[in-house]
Amino acid sequence: MANNKLRDDALAYHAQGRPGKIEVVPTKPYNSQRDLSLAYSPGVASPCLEIEKNPQDAYNYTSKGNLVAVISNGTAVLGLGDIGPLAGKPVMEGKGLLFKIFAGIDVFDIEVDEKDPEKFIQVVKAISPTFGGINLEDIKAPQCFEIEERLKSELDIPIMHDDQHGTAIISACGLLNALDLTGKKIEDVRIVVNGAGAAANSCTKLYMALGAKLENIVMVDSKGVINTARTDLNDRKKPFATSRNITTLEEAVKDADVFLGLSVADVLTPEMLQSMNHDPIVFALANPNPEIAYDLAMASREDIIFATGRSDYPNQINNVLGFPYIFRGALDVQATCINEEMKIATVYALAELTKKAVPDVVNAAYSVKKLRFGKEYIIPKPLDPRLLTTVAPAVAKAAMASGVARRPITDWEEYDHKLRDLMGLDNKMIRRLYEMARQNPKRVVFSETNHLSMLKAAETAYAEGICHPILLGNEEKIANVARENQISLEGMEIVNLRHDREEERRIRYAKLLTEKRNRQGMTFEEASEKMFERNYFGMMMVETGEADAMITGVFSKYADTIAIAKEVIGIRDGLNHIGAMHIVNTKKGMLFLADTLFNRHPDTEALIDIARLANSTVKFFNYDPVIAMLSYSNFGADKEGSPASVHKVVETLHERYPDMVVDGEMQVNYALNKELRNHKYPFTRLGNKEVNTLVFPNLSSANASYKLLKETGLNDIIGPIQMGLNKPVHILDVDTPVRDIVNMVAVAVIDAIVEENIRLNNLSRIV
Numbered sequence: 001m002a003n004n005k006l007r008d009d010a011l012a013y014h015a016q017g018r019p020g021k022i023e024v025v026p027t028k029p030y031n032s033q034r035d036l037s038l039a040y041s042p043g044v045a046s047p048c049l050e051i052e053k054n055p056q057d058a059y060n061y062t063s064k065g066n067l068v069a070v071i072s073n074g075t076a077v078l079g080l081g082d083i084g085p086l087a088g089k090p091v092m093e094g095k096g097l098l099f100k101i102f103a104g105i106d107v108f109d110i111e112v113d114e115k116d117p118e119k120f121i122q123v124v125k126a127i128s129p130t131f132g133g134i135n136l137e138d139i140k141a142p143q144c145f146e147i148e149e150r151l152k153s154e155l156d157i158p159i160m161h162d163d164q165h166g167t168a169i170i171s172a173c174g175l176l177n178a179l180d181l182t183g184k185k186i187e188d189v190r191i192v193v194n195g196a197g198a199a200a201n202s203c204t205k206l207y208m209a210l211g212a213k214l215e216n217i218v219m220v221d222s223k224g225v226i227n228t229a230r231t232d233l234n235d236r237k238k239p240f241a242t243s244r245n246i247t248t249l250e251e252a253v254k255d256a257d258v259f260l261g262l263s264v265a266d267v268l269t270p271e272m273l274q275s276m277n278h279d280p281i282v283f284a285l286a287n288p289n290p291e292i293a294y295d296l297a298m299a300s301r302e303d304i305i306f307a308t309g310r311s312d313y314p315n316q317i318n319n320v321l322g323f324p325y326i327f328r329g330a331l332d333v334q335a336t337c338i339n340e341e342m343k344i345a346t347v348y349a350l351a352e353l354t355k356k357a358v359p360d361v362v363n364a365a366y367s368v369k370k371l372r373f374g375k376e377y378i379i380p381k382p383l384d385p386r387l388l389t390t391v392a393p394a395v396a397k398a399a400m401a402s403g404v405a406r407r408p409i410t411d412w413e414e415y416d417h418k419l420r421d422l423m424g425l426d427n428k429m430i431r432r433l434y435e436m437a438r439q440n441p442k443r444v445v446f447s448e449t450n451h452l453s454m455l456k457a458a459e460t461a462y463a464e465g466i467c468h469p470i471l472l473g474n475e476e477k478i479a480n481v482a483r484e485n486q487i488s489l490e491g492m493e494i495v496n497l498r499h500d501r502e503e504e505r506r507i508r509y510a511k512l513l514t515e516k517r518n519r520q521g522m523t524f525e526e527a528s529e530k531m532f533e534r535n536y537f538g539m540m541m542v543e544t545g546e547a548d549a550m551i552t553g554v555f556s557k558y559a560d561t562i563a564i565a566k567e568v569i570g571i572r573d574g575l576n577h578i579g580a581m582h583i584v585n586t587k588k589g590m591l592f593l594a595d596t597l598f599n600r601h602p603d604t605e606a607l608i609d610i611a612r613l614a615n616s617t618v619k620f621f622n623y624d625p626v627i628a629m630l631s632y633s634n635f636g637a638d639k640e641g642s643p644a645s646v647h648k649v650v651e652t653l654h655e656r657y658p659d660m661v662v663d664g665e666m667q668v669n670y671a672l673n674k675e676l677r678n679h680k681y682p683f684t685r686l687g688n689k690e691v692n693t694l695v696f697p698n699l700s701s702a703n704a705s706y707k708l709l710k711e712t713g714l715n716d717i718i719g720p721i722q723m724g725l726n727k728p729v730h731i732l733d734v735d736t737p738v739r740d741i742v743n744m745v746a747v748a749v750i751d752a753i754v755e756e757n758i759r760l761n762n763l764s765r766i767v
Helices: 002-015 033-039 045-053 055-061 089-103 117-130 143-154 162-182 198-209 249-253 270-274 294-300 323-332 340-355 360-366 387-401 412-422 428-439 452-463 475-484 500-520 524-530 534-544 558-568 604-620 641-656 668-672 674-680 699-711 738-761
Strands: 067-072 106-111 133-136 159-161 191-194 217-221 258-261 281-284 305-308 442-446 467-472 493-495 549-552 579-586 589-594 627-630 662-666 693-695 716-723 729-731
Touching: 045 055, 067 089, 067 117, 089 106, 089 323, 089 387, 117 143, 133 143, 133 162, 133 323, 143 159, 143 162, 143 198, 159 162, 159 323, 162 198, 162 281, 162 305, 162 323, 162 340, 191 198, 191 249, 198 217, 198 340, 217 249, 249 270, 270 294, 294 305, 323 340, 323 387, 340 387, 387 412, 428 738, 442 452, 442 534, 442 738, 452 467, 452 475, 452 738, 467 534, 467 738, 500 524, 500 534, 500 558, 534 549, 534 558, 549 738, 558 729, 579 604, 579 699, 589 604, 589 699, 604 627, 604 641, 604 693, 604 716, 627 641, 627 668, 641 662, 662 668, 668 674, 699 716, 716 729, 716 738, 729 738
Parallel strands: 067 106, 067 133, 133 159, 191 217, 191 258, 258 281, 281 305, 442 467, 442 549, 467 493, 549 729, 589 693, 627 662, 627 693
Antiparallel strands: 579 589, 579 716
C-alpha cells in the first residue's frame, strides 16, 4: 500500500502542471522590438563575429560558462539497470534540478540512444561546444571507463562520470575523518572493497592517491577475491589483484580496518564484522539495502564507525555533497578538466567542514541534539548551506594551482559574495526549511481551522510531513468544510475547546494564566472566560508544552492577537519589544526586512530591540547579518524627526554591540548599492559588504515596502516571522494564501526545534 502511494505521488509530482522538472527561461529583456533585434537578428551577429575571432569569448556572450550537459545512454540507471535513454530521462532531469538548486548551474539533459562506446563518444564530442562542462551519468561499466577517459583526453572542458567519482570523493572524506577519530593512518590500514564496478574502481584509486597502499587493499567481485591466481580478470580488475592466498570475502575481512561495500545487500555478516580489526570502519553503500543492516551492524560491535548510502541513518555517503560544487568551481575558472587535484581538494574541503561548528539551522534539520564531529557525524549534511562556499572555492583554487584554469579568480572575497548571492536565486531557503522540518516534525496548533485556507494549509503541511497538526475548532464545522472541499483530516487532532471534556484543561490553563498575570489584574474568573477563545487556549497549549508551535492571525486582527501572545507567551528576557520580519528572495540575494508588522512608531529603544532581533534572526537562517538602518536622509544630514532618532539608535548600537555589522541612518539606495555608498560615504562600518538586512524607521515604510515587493510578483516572500516571543507563536497577515501559511508552518517547526535545542543547552538567542 505504501509503495503504491509513493508510486502515485511520484507520478503526480512529475506530471502535475508543466510535465517534467526543469525549464529554460530568458535572462535578458525581451519586451520591446529593440530587445528582440539585439537578442536575434541583426544584433546577434556582433557576438557571433567576436566568438569567431576568439572562441573564448563564448564565455562572455553566451550561457556556455554556466551550462552543463547531463548525458546518458540509460544503460545503468540507478538501481533499475539498462532501461534505455528515454526511460532514464526523469533521472537526468532530476540531476539537472540538483545542479540548479544547489549550485545555480543550468543544465540540458541529453539522452543518447547509442550503446556503442565509439559512436557515443562521437555524439558527445559533436555537441560539446554548447557546454561549459559535461556530467556523464548512468553508463554501465566497463564502457563508462573508456568513454570518460577518451572524452577527457579529447575535449577541453570539465568532464566527470559522477557514478564513478562522486561516491569516491564523498566516501574518501568519510574515510579520512573516520581514520582521524580512530587514530589510524591511511598508509597503514587494510582495506577490503566488495564490488569491482565503476565506483569501486574510482574509490580505490582515490584512496591510493590519498596514501593507501596497494598491498593493503583487497578487492572482491561476484566470483570472490580478485587475486593473481585468477585468469578471468579484465584490464580494469588486474591492477587490483592481490597476491595473498585468499579467495572469499570472509577471509578478506579478517583483521581488516576498512570495509567498503559497493555491491549487494546482506553479504557482510556479523561474524565477518566481528573478525575485523579494532575500531572497524564500515561503509556499506549498497542501495536501497546495505551490505549489512544498520541495526545489525551497530549491535555487532560498539567500536564500529558505520556509513551507508541512506538518509535515514547517520553518515550518508551522498553524491550531492560533491558534483554541484565541483562543477561550480570548475566553471568559475573555466577549467579545461576536472583533475585529481580538484577531486582531492574536494575531499579535504568536505573533511574540514565536518569538523567545524555546525550552524543551528543544520542542527535543526537533522536532530534536536547538537551535531558535532564524531562517530555519527564524519560527513557534512546535504542541507548544510556552507557547502557551496566551502567546496567551490577549494576546487577553483586546485584548478588554478594545477594549471588547468583559463580564467583565474583574483578577488576571493568578491567570489565568496558571488556564491552567497547564488544561494538566493531560487526558493532554496524554503526548500531547505521543508527538508529540515521533515526530519523532526513538531505539534503545531492551527487556531482558525473553521476557515478554508487554514484547513487546507494544515492538510498540506501534514502531507508534506513537516508537522503534526492540532486543529482548534468545532469538529462538525471542520468536518463540513473538509467534506465540501475534499480535504483529508487524516493524522490531525481536533480540539474543541468548548467541549465539556476539555473542562479540566481549561481550568488548569486558567490557573496558570492567573498565576502569570495576577499582578497585572488578571482574576481566575477572567482567565477562565478567556480559555474559551482559540488564541488564548492555543497559546496556553504552547506555553505548557502540550504543543510546540502555533499559527494564527489569518482571520483575526494582529493587534489583538499579539496582545494575547504577550500575556500568555511573554517577551524574551532582555527585551521590551517584539518585532516581525519578512524575507524577500530577490535576484540579488535574500533581503531581511524588519519590523514589518508590530511597532507603529518605534522609539529609540524599540528600534534597538528590532535591530538586535533582526541580527539574531538572520543568523538563525545561517546568514551573516549586514544591517542598514533606513531613513529618508543619510548620516546626520537631517537633524530632526525620524532621521535624528535613527542616528541615535546607530550610535547606541555601535556603543553597546560593537560586533554587530550595522550602520545608518541611510536611504535605501545607498544601503543596497555598495559602490554608490562607498563612493559617497566610505567611512561606514559596512565596508565592502552587501547589505542583506533592512531595519525601517516605522511600520508604514516597512509594511508598504514588503507588500510592494510581493505584489510585483517577482519575488518570493516568507513571513511574517515573529521575533522576540518566548515560544514559537507566529501571527500571520490577514488573508495569507495557503502556500504562504505552509511556509510559515515550516518556519514555526524549525523555530520550535531550535528553541528546544537552546533550552536543552541553556543558550541565548539574542545577539
